[in-house]
Amino acid sequence: MSFPQDKIRNFSIIAHIDHGKSTLADRILEQTNSVSERDMEAQLLDDMDLERERGITIKARAVSVIYKADDGEEYLFNLIDTPGHVDFNYEVSRSLAACEGAILVVDASQGIEAQTLANTYLAVDSGLEIVPVVNKIDLPSADPDRVIQEIEDVIGIPAEDAPKISAKAGINIHAVLEKVVHDIPAPTGDINAPLRALIFDSCYDSYKGVIIYVRLKEGQIHPGDEFKLMATGSVFNVVECGLMHATAPEKTDGLYAGEVGYITGSIKTLADAKVGDTVTLTSNPAEEPLPGYREAQPMVFCGIYPVDGARYGDLKDALEKLRLNDAALSFDPETSVALGFGFRCGFLGLLHMEIIQERLEREYQLDLITTAPSVIYRITRTDGTVEMIDNPTNYPDPSLIQMAEEPVTDAHIYAPKEYVGNIMELCQDRRGTFVDMQYIDADRVDLHYVLPLAEIIYDFFDTLKSRTRGYASFDYELKEYVQSNLVKLDIMLNGEVVDALSFIIHADKAYSRARKMAEKLKEKIPRQLFEIPIQACIGGKIIARETVKAMRKDVLAKCYGGDISRKKKLLEKQKEGKKRMRQLGSVEVPQEAFMAVLKLDTD
Ligand SMILES: Nc1nc2c(ncn2[C@@H]2O[C@H](COP(=O)(O)OP(=O)(O)OP(=O)(O)O)[C@@H](O)[C@H]2O)c(=O)[nH]1
Numbered sequence: 001m002s003f004p005q006d007k008i009r010n011f012s013i014i015a016h017i018d019h020g021k022s023t024l025a026d027r028i029l030e031q032t033n034s035v036s037e038r039d040m041e042a043q044l045l046d047d048m049d050l051e052r053e054r055g056i057t058i059k060a061r062a063v064s065v066i067y068k069a070d071d072g073e074e075y076l077f078n079l080i081d082t083p084g085h086v087d088f089n090y091e092v093s094r095s096l097a098a099c100e101g102a103i104l105v106v107d108a109s110q111g112i113e114a115q116t117l118a119n120t121y122l123a124v125d126s127g128l129e130i131v132p133v134v135n136k137i138d139l140p141s142a143d144p145d146r147v148i149q150e151i152e153d154v155i156g157i158p159a160e161d162a163p164k165i166s167a168k169a170g171i172n173i174h175a176v177l178e179k180v181v182h183d184i185p186a187p188t189g190d191i192n193a194p195l196r197a198l199i200f201d202s203c204y205d206s207y208k209g210v211i212i213y214v215r216l217k218e219g220q221i222h223p224g225d226e227f228k229l230m231a232t233g234s235v236f237n238v239v240e241c242g243l244m245h246a247t248a249p250e251k252t253d254g255l256y257a258g259e260v261g262y263i264t265g266s267i268k269t270l271a272d273a274k275v276g277d278t279v280t281l282t283s284n285p286a287e288e289p290l291p292g293y294r295e296a297q298p299m300v301f302c303g304i305y306p307v308d309g310a311r312y313g314d315l316k317d318a319l320e321k322l323r324l325n326d327a328a329l330s331f332d333p334e335t336s337v338a339l340g341f342g343f344r345c346g347f348l349g350l351l352h353m354e355i356i357q358e359r360l361e362r363e364y365q366l367d368l369i370t371t372a373p374s375v376i377y378r379i380t381r382t383d384g385t386v387e388m389i390d391n392p393t394n395y396p397d398p399s400l401i402q403m404a405e406e407p408v409t410d411a412h413i414y415a416p417k418e419y420v421g422n423i424m425e426l427c428q429d430r431r432g433t434f435v436d437m438q439y440i441d442a443d444r445v446d447l448h449y450v451l452p453l454a455e456i457i458y459d460f461f462d463t464l465k466s467r468t469r470g471y472a473s474f475d476y477e478l479k480e481y482v483q484s485n486l487v488k489l490d491i492m493l494n495g496e497v498v499d500a501l502s503f504i505i506h507a508d509k510a511y512s513r514a515r516k517m518a519e520k521l522k523e524k525i526p527r528q529l530f531e532i533p534i535q536a537c538i539g540g541k542i543i544a545r546e547t548v549k550a551m552r553k554d555v556l557a558k559c560y561g562g563d564i565s566r567k568k569k570l571l572e573k574q575k576e577g578k579k580r581m582r583q584l585g586s587v588e589v590p591q592e593a594f595m596a597v598l599k600l601d602t603d
Contacts, residue, residue: 003076005258006186010078010215012096014123015105016113016473020135023167023568024105025081029246031173032065046598060214061201062260064243068183077180078260080200088519089350090296093122094276097292098200098215098260099127100186103176108134108142111150114414114475115236122153131179132159138166150317154440187258195219195285197279202270210267214279215260217290221281222254227265230289231277236265270327296328298346299374299478300353301390303334303500305342307367312341318364319343322356331358334391338500339369344391350457370592375453378481385571393501394490396538404480407453413464415472417445422467430455451477489514492535493587501597514544517597522546524593532587
């Protein structure tokens with residue numbers, strides 16, 4: 001065994017977004033000489049380009065480093081990075097379950113925010129030792145003592161000797177490393193017991209197949225061993241195992257209880273090696289898997305269509321490739337009269353959805369049309385059957401519905417108290433139910449609301465930010481399904497329903513939304529040779545109407561005579577424009593009309 005258990009420390013860094021988690025991780029790698037300066041790109045742990053650009057951590061990752069402590073001993077630190085966004089909460093909880101402790105980073109000028117608390121609760125639920133650290137003390141607005149007091153008052157853990165650091169300037173990082181050695185317990189677990197290893201992350205490598213990242217709780221595993229994934233039941237042989245160092249993996253002759261490492265075994269798809277599953281050996285299997293496994297459940301759905309119908313096959317290939325590395329992404333073929341062939345895609349949340357859309361466009365050069373995001377509604381039909389509906393097209397006729405239910409969330413908003421009025425107004429407007437309000441300190445409050453998921457998947461967070469000048473933070477958790485007065489709103493152009501524009505909405509909001517959509521469409525649809533009525537209707541009843549007037553004269557008539565190249569240019573331009581048009585029945589609708597209507601709420 002490479003390292004005695006008592007010299008191993010397995011920990012995560014948890015923080016609210018932007019409080020400096022990745023920067024601290026970089027400093028830890030640097031100070032343990034894990035990376036040469038040349039290799040030290042900022043935010044080494046975030047290795048996807050997109051992550052770097054957005055400055056967020058999408059996938060959890062782990063890295064092993066060796067730290068020579070002040071007591072003269074060498075310690076093996078396994079640092080497990082966690083994603084910082086609620087969409088990826090399940091991955092966060094699995095990463096935490098692989099650790100004994102967590103460094104809690106709090107920004108010295110901002111103090112505790114919504115995800116500080118949400119992530120701390122996840123860590124406490126996993127029984128971790130929390131090591132608070134106050135970061136960004138170099139900022140002029142930093143008030144570390146106030147933040148320490150806040151940690152003690154709000155979280156209820158001792159923090160008077162929390163290291164006050166600057167991850168950016170590299171101040172006091174040593175104190176953090178020593179805290180890890182002294183405050184975070186070493187792992188325990190019998191290396192001779194039947195193997196139980198928790199998969200906390202996995203990725204796809206085109207040479208090695210799926211690489212699974214595990215924390216061994218009990219037992220050991222060696223190359224050549226036959227292992228079983230307990231949730232899926234699939235069996236493989238270990239081809240390689242080892243530790244992940246910052247720059248390259250290190251093959252080892254085995255992994256032992258307490259360690260964190262990787263295993264490869266010609267596993268073909270991520271669906272076989274799911275995060276949260278338990279690895280055991282077929283020769284001496286464990287009786288029970290480790291607790292906490294569940295399937296990642298998509299919560300937000302939308303239709304994705306290629307602008308150019310001929311690229312349907314490319315879109316399919318791209319989605320399949322992305323799914324290799326993202327078991328939470330789901331997609332099924334769907335057809336729309338308006339948009340042709342495409343896919344109904346499911347995501348963990350809005351951020352996840354945006355990331356996938358952006359990757360499809362950027363990495364696979366696809367032009368896409370996406371339909372409005374939808375949550376999953378639970379419909380009980382009059383004949384008693386229950387259906388989960390993620391596509392407005394499948395929404396039954398109102399006469400067949402006995403009860404409609406929608407998902408609601410428990411939401412916490414942290415903000416300075418002067419914004420309480422604005423926030424309450426926003427939550428009210430989004431059909432929120434006020435639960436309570438608590439003071440975090442003299443200036444800031446925690447507003448607790450129950451909010452329908454459908455109301456926060458559009459642009460809730462952006463609106464919240466703009467109404468609080470960026471000071472509010474937000475966190476939510478799915479709570480339950482509740483009965484709701486839902487209707488399906490259809491849009492008709494020239495008397496025909498445009499299926500891609502239909503959506504499910506609360507009855508109270510249907511009228512104003514219908515009116516806004518009709519107005520927007522009128523503005524965006526160019527005049528054509530005939531009059532186009534735009535109608536919004538619920539179950540056949542028209543609730544809003546606008547009309548695009550017919551073209552009165554031939555606009556091309558202006559181009560009499562003139563030089564031929566100018567005419568050609570005009571024709572070229574027209575062709576370009578044509579490509580971006582969709583023929584909906586008898587009406588041509590420009591691409592941007594779809595976009596405009598779908599983004600209605602942000603205006
Ligand atoms: N002034 C100052 N800025 C810091 C410090 N630590 C981090 N930052 C800056 O704060 C921003 C966010 O830091 P990150 O390390 O990306 O934060 P994070 O918590 O990893 O963010 P997510 O990955 O999105 O969760 C970056 O612009 C950093 O340069 C610090 O000690 N002082």
